[in-house]
Amino acid sequence: MTSNGKPKFAMYWAASCGGCEIAVLNIHEKILDVDANFEVVFWPVAMDAKYKDVEAMEDGSILLTLFNGAIRNDENEHIAKLLRQKSKILVAFGSCANEGCVPALANLSPVKDLMDTVYTTVSTENPENLRPQPTTTVPEGELYIPTMYPIVRTLDQVVDVDYYMPGCPPESHQIAAVIDLVIQVLQGKAQLPPKGTVIGAGGSTVCDECKRKRDVKHIKEFKRIQHVMIDPELCILEQGVICSGSATRSGCGALCPAAGSPCIGCYGPAEGALDFGARLMTAVSSVIDSNKPEEIERILDGIPDPAGMFYRFNMAGSLLRASRPAWDKK
Amino acid sequence: MTDTFEPTIIGFTCNWCSYRAADMAGTARIKYAPNVRLIRLMCSGRLDPTFVLKAFASGADGVLVSGCHPGDCHYVEQNYKAMRRFYLIKRLLAQMGIEPGRIKLLWASAAEGAILANEINKFTEEVRALGPLHWNPTQGIEAPAHAQPLVEVTA
Ligand code: SF4
Numbered sequence: 438m439t440s441n442g443k444p445k446f447a448m449y450w451a452a453s454c455g456g457c458e459i460a461v462l463n464i465h466e467k468i469l470d471v472d473a474n475f476e477v478v479f480w481p482v483a484m485d486a487k488y489k490d491v492e493a494m495e496d497g498s499i500l501l502t503l504f505n506g507a508i509r510n511d512e513n514e515h516i517a518k519l520l521r522q523k524s525k526i527l528v529a530f531g532s533c534a535n536e537g538c539v540p541a542l543a544n545l546s547p548v549k550d551l552m553d554t555v556y557t558t559v560s561t562e563n564p565e566n567l568r569p570q571p572t573t574t575v576p577e578g579e580l581y582i583p584t585m586y587p588i589v590r591t592l593d594q595v596v597d598v599d600y601y602m603p604g605c606p607p608e609s610h611q612i613a614a615v616i617d618l619v620i621q622v623l624q625g626k627a628q629l630p631p632k633g634t635v636i637g638a639g640g641s642t643v644c645d646e647c648k649r650k651r652d653v654k655h656i657k658e659f660k661r662i663q664h665v666m667i668d669p670e671l672c673i674l675e676q677g678v679i680c681s682g683s684a685t686r687s688g689c690g691a692l693c694p695a696a697g698s699p700c701i702g703c704y705g706p707a708e709g710a711l712d713f714g715a716r717l718m719t720a721v722s723s724v725i726d727s728n729k730p731e732e733i734e735r736i737l738d739g740i741p742d743p744a745g746m747f748y749r750f751n752m753a754g755s756l757l758r759a760s761r762p763a764w765d766k767k
Numbered sequence: 768m769t770d771t772f773e774p775t776i777i778g779f780t781c782n783w784c785s786y787r788a789a790d791m792a793g794t795a796r797i798k799y800a801p802n803v804r805l806i807r808l809m810c811s812g813r814l815d816p817t818f819v820l821k822a823f824a825s826g827a828d829g830v831l832v833s834g835c836h837p838g839d840c841h842y843v844e845q846n847y848k849a850m851r852r853f854y855l856i857k858r859l860l861a862q863m864g865i866e867p868g869r870i871k872l873l874w875a876s877a878a879e880g881a882i883l884a885n886e887i888n889k890f891t892e893e894v895r896a897l898g899p900l901h902w903n904p905t906q907g908i909e910a911p912a913h914a915q916p917l918v919e920v921t922a
């Protein structure tokens with residue numbers, strides 16, 4: 438490996454979709470600043486490098502690692518620990534690393550059910566009912582594939598994290614701003630924020646940045662977005678479609694409500710919210726316009742999947758983290 | 768072991784009614800199960816769903832929520848808000864594998880010490896029958912013995 442004296446940069450994907458990588462490349466010509474100021478030593482999506490190359494690096498020799506993806510299996514965990522050891526600054530990058538995101542919705546089901554769904558449902562042709570095996574013996578020796586853990590975890594449930602950068606994916610202008618900041622720090626023109634800071638996002642809520650008009654909220658029926666013609670000016674929640682804006686951290690500029698779609702919470706819990714779903718449930722139950730138990734239950738029937746609705750991005754990062762059947766072996 | 772299992776129950780009570788009811792039960796020397804740890808809120812409307820989730824996540828086997836009777840809340844209608852939250856939380860908990868019987872909503876006025884004590888006893892028995900919950904989502908996470916070194920397959 439060449440060393441050109443520039444600080445080293447790494448980016449990794451664990452359990453994720455690849456969108457975070459795209460978001461980084463979406464910073465357009467700013468990516469040239471990354472190249473001008475850093476030596477990219479490890480970034481599986483963009484360059485060829487092996488785990489053993491990283492293992493051979495000196496501890497703390499990578500200045501900045503952007504880690505996206507949640508911890509689903511032992512490979513994810515191993516690389517998280519490895520990159521922690523080799524990096525000065527480890528950033529939990531994107532919703533999966535921060536709070537589990539969509540991969541962590543699997544925390545509602547035991548691994549066996551997940552496997553059954555993938556390998557035996559009607560759309561799968563698998564007459565011999567084959568399943569991937571963690572180890573296979575071939576003439577050359579033993580082959581391993583990563584072992585799935587019972588539940589998905591966030592990065593900081595596995596290793597110490599320096600900064601948190603939320604978003605699914607983080608907005609490109611926010612990424613560009615963070616990269617600018619790190620470059621300024623390198624040039625001695627700025628200082629790093631205190632460890633543990635949420636970077637590349639705001640300190641308030643999506644509602645706070647949303648331009649829609651708010652009135653008094655009286656909901657008699659919750660509807661799904663496909664069943665309503667969304668009024669272009671009025672708050673979406675007031676139209677009976679659940680919008681997560683009040684529970685979600687600002688940072689995106691309220692993109693989705695501006696486009697006529699509810700916020701689904703991709704920037705994670707707002708500052709100070711210990712549990713995303715709890716914050717959202719508080720908001721949702723306060724707009725229900727009824728004091729009668731039967732009527733309240735009927736209105737709540739309009740939310741057919743509360744766990745998926747209130748924890749779409751935050752299941753692994755929530756207080757309960759996973760459903761009991763997923764983790765309880767008894 | 769279920770017969771000797773002593774459930775831990777967290778009870779959120781309203782300052783103006785159920786907490787006083789519990790107090791009254793105490794002064795009247797009405798005995799009730801010591802399993803319930805009461806936490807006083809100014810009103811049941813203060814019940815943030817976070818409190819319920821945190822109680823279960825921290826090892827509670829049951830959660831009791833109590834407030835003034837409908838129409839009697841000292842902050843006009845906050846107990847209706849608590850009721851709506853309660854129904855929603857209950858639906859969420861069911862999806863998380865926490866039985867509906869582990870959470871109870873109870874209206875009790877300051878004069879209803881005996882009723883409160885009786886309901887606490889009943890609820891304690893119901894939770895006892897459900898057995899321990901002992902929330903521990905990271906149990907069973909174990910790296911396989913061959914975890915390192917990983918064999919890399921590159922395309
Ligand atoms: S709930 Fe949604 S639509 Fe309403 S103000 Fe908040 S972000 Fe905007």
Ligand code: SF4
Nearest residue numbers: 689693700701703704
């Ligand atoms: S409005 Fe909500 S879901 Fe849409 S980008 Fe912003 S935080 Fe994400």
Ligand code: FES
Nearest residue numbers: 781810834835841
């Ligand atoms: S004051 Fe008792 S429930 Fe509101």
